Amino acid sequence: MYDFIIVGGGIVGLSVGLSLTKQYPSKKVLILEKEQELASHQTGHNSGVIHSGIYYKPGSLKARLAKQGNRSMVDFCQKEGIDYDVCGKVIVATN
Ligand SMILES: Cc1cc2nc3c(=O)[nH]c(=O)nc-3n(C[C@H](O)[C@H](O)[C@H](O)COP(=O)(O)OP(=O)(O)OC[C@H]3O[C@@H](n4cnc5c(N)ncnc54)[C@H](O)[C@@H]3O)c2cc1C
Incomplete structure (x- = not known):
C-alpha cells in the first residue's frame, strides 16, 4: 500500500517524490518508471x-x-556534493 504514486522518474517526478518524503516522512511514496x-x-x-x-x-x-x-538547484548540488559551475552568461544585443 502506498500513500502517493508518481508516474515518471524524471526530474519532476523525483523532485515531487523528494518533497513528499520530506513533507510526509511517515507516508509511503512509489515512483513508477517505465525505463530500466x-x-x-x-x-x-x-x-x-x-x-x-x-x-x-x-x-x-x-x-x-x-x-x-x-x-x-545550486543549494541541492552543494548539499549533495554534486559538481556545478556558475559561469555566468554573455548576452549580446544585436539590434
Ligand atoms: C534538448 C533539451 C535540452 C534541454 N535543456 C535544458 C537545460 O539546459 N536546462 C533546463 O533546466 N531544462 C532543459 N530542458 C528541459 C528539461 O530537460 C525538462 O523540462 C525536464 O527534464 C522535464 O522533466 P520531466 O521529469 O517532466 O520529464 P522526463 O525527464 O522526460 O521524465 C519523464 C519520465 O516519465 C517516464 N514515463 C513516461 N510515461 C510513463 C509511463 N506511462 N509509466 C512510467 N513512466 C513513464 C519516462 O520514461 C521518463 O523517465 C531541455 C530539454 C530538452 C529536450
Missing part, C-alpha cells in the same frame, strides 16, 4: 543549463520560479 533507469529521457539528455530566468518578463510567475529554481 531513472532520468532516461529529457532529464538525462538536456543541455545542463541552470537557467537564470533572464528571458522571462520581470516579476512574472515564470521569472520568479526560474530564480527560485536556480537557487534551490
Whole structure:
C-alpha cells in the first residue's frame, strides 16, 4: 500500500517524490518508471543549463520560479556534493 504514486522518474517526478518524503516522512511514496533507469529521457539528455530566468518578463510567475529554481538547484548540488559551475552568461544585443 502506498500513500502517493508518481508516474515518471524524471526530474519532476523525483523532485515531487523528494518533497513528499520530506513533507510526509511517515507516508509511503512509489515512483513508477517505465525505463530500466531513472532520468532516461529529457532529464538525462538536456543541455545542463541552470537557467537564470533572464528571458522571462520581470516579476512574472515564470521569472520568479526560474530564480527560485536556480537557487534551490545550486543549494541541492552543494548539499549533495554534486559538481556545478556558475559561469555566468554573455548576452549580446544585436539590434
Ligand atoms: C534538448 C533539451 C535540452 C534541454 N535543456 C535544458 C537545460 O539546459 N536546462 C533546463 O533546466 N531544462 C532543459 N530542458 C528541459 C528539461 O530537460 C525538462 O523540462 C525536464 O527534464 C522535464 O522533466 P520531466 O521529469 O517532466 O520529464 P522526463 O525527464 O522526460 O521524465 C519523464 C519520465 O516519465 C517516464 N514515463 C513516461 N510515461 C510513463 C509511463 N506511462 N509509466 C512510467 N513512466 C513513464 C519516462 O520514461 C521518463 O523517465 C531541455 C530539454 C530538452 C529536450
